[in-house]
Amino acid sequence: MAETRLRKVMRCPVCFARENDVTLMNNGTEYYCVHCSYHGNAEQIAGMYADIRRKYRWIQRRVTLDELRKL
């Protein structure tokens, strides 16, 4: 039960895009941020997380030691 609750803790995707961890509050209808004006549901937030990951163009690329030497 505790595990289920904890997994619903989410960070504000707008603040996170500025490298700031701000835990979102939940008013029963949606999540909202106390640091900025962002608000949204879990699905929207997950979509924004996916967008944030796009900046890491090599997030799924293994760079071996030999490749590092040539990089």
Add this chain to the structure above:
Amino acid sequence: MYLNLLHRIYPGSGYPFILLQQSYAHELGLKVTLMVQIDAMQDPSIVADVKRFHEQYGDEIGLSLSLGYDSPEFRERIGGPAEFLWLYNTSEKRFIIQLGVDYFRKTFGHDPRSVASYHLDSVSVQILHEICPSVEIAVAGCFEEGVKVFHGCNNSWYLFTEGMPWGPWYPSKTHTLRPAENENDWSGIIGVPHLSRDLSLSYEGRNDFFASHPANAQRGLANVGYEHPYDYNLCDLYRYQEDFNKGFSYYNVFVSAGWLAGHPTIQDPSEVSQKLYRDLLEYFVELRNQGKLTDLYMHEFASWYRQNLPIGTPEVYLAKEVLYGSKKHYFWYIDPSMRVLVDANQGGSIGDLRPYVGRVPVATGSDQKELMIGSYPYVIQSIYRTGTQHHFLDGSRTTLLVTHADETLDLCACQTRVDQIAREEFGTRLTLTPAQLVFSDGLEISIATEYFFTNGAIQMTRRLQQSSDPTVSLNAREYLKGCYGVTEYPEDMRGITLSVDGDHPQALEYIYGRRVLCSPNARLVTAVIPQITTSVRLESVTPAQSGCAVEGMLFSPYYTLALDYILSLDREISTWLKLGYAK
């Protein structure tokens, strides 16, 4: 590569996950150092587990001093909400360290040889060494943890340990984060960083997103579920440093079990966090089986380090960025006189410069002048002080400004790479790939830069390698804009002196007066910064035409040192950047 794997032992609801971490390490046969808190030493079942881990698997038992002091003695003497060790006053530090050592002796029947804290300031190390001389090694700081993490935790994480080594070091007596100059200057304990950090992304951003702990990468959203090549890439990046450090590299993982079970900054399910952690441990075993990694207990590593890397040994690190895929190169150099970052992506500009030679004494704590700011001061930090020009004037950095027909180009605008690193008898030589510049009248040139690092001095040599006009003669200004500071905000520059020698020698004391001192045939331009007992000097090796020192103003408060040369195909220019101790 040498590996230290550390697990922190503390009581509470997370304890089952400590046992999970332990089961991974033991199943894989990895050597683990257990860092046991004072509160854990009061729980008989935890103590029994720790003793069993030691007897059955050989785990080293060390003392954790960051937090977890709760005990009748602590409540009676100090009490109050939890505070980190390095932030207490001197008498409280002494009490806590004595308490930890006493509990350890009583519980395990011997003295610890290894200690951990996110940070151990110079007062804490001195007390620890005095109370418990058996301690050989300590986790003593977090590389580049400070302003960026403070902001990143919504301005709530007060741990400032910027300007320190990225790998093991000999902490000096007067500033733990400064490598000792000699045996007399050494605190007596070997320091290792808390985690191995990404030396590209920890400079640009948060060190707690990009480190040797898989949950840090998860925190930075640098994994996609169970896919996490970045964790392996970072490990290999550290292995890569063996190419430049006579085969030496070091990695450590120091994990609190909370990161494997529902940590609020991790969006992945706990099963993912646990699998990623185990994956990394399995990779260590794979490397070990190939003869490429040696896992050691902390005290074992201390012995190896003491015997094999004497005080004063310089270390270098070639950082290649491997998450964004930018292919940027950063070069780091460290010795007891300075820590330097060369940003190859900005034409080889120095982006961070810590003048250890100033030997600034710093301790943290409520009775210390610096309070919670334990960082070693910089004279250049281009992330906090703009670097190359943006809205208005530039900030702290170095560069070469090349002028042709009234047009000036800035090497900072040229992307270069590290071409070669050579470790020589008296220093380290760094060669960058040539910077390509094109002037508006069509003149195309390429300039090669070479750095030589040795004991508080950096020689910068520039060569005009190619020119579309072989007869061209260019004005080249070796340029340093400096400041000093420990955070992102400007410090008071009043009291700094600037001077220039040459045909018209001049000097000034800083009043933010926008004054310019120029002198023909100058050889030296100097800034003396009494606030950090440091001097910064440009000194010509090849003859300069003139030298300038420029005083800042409040909207652009920093000082500029410059030497002007003539650059042509048959005429290289060379300059020392020298750091010194100065009152």
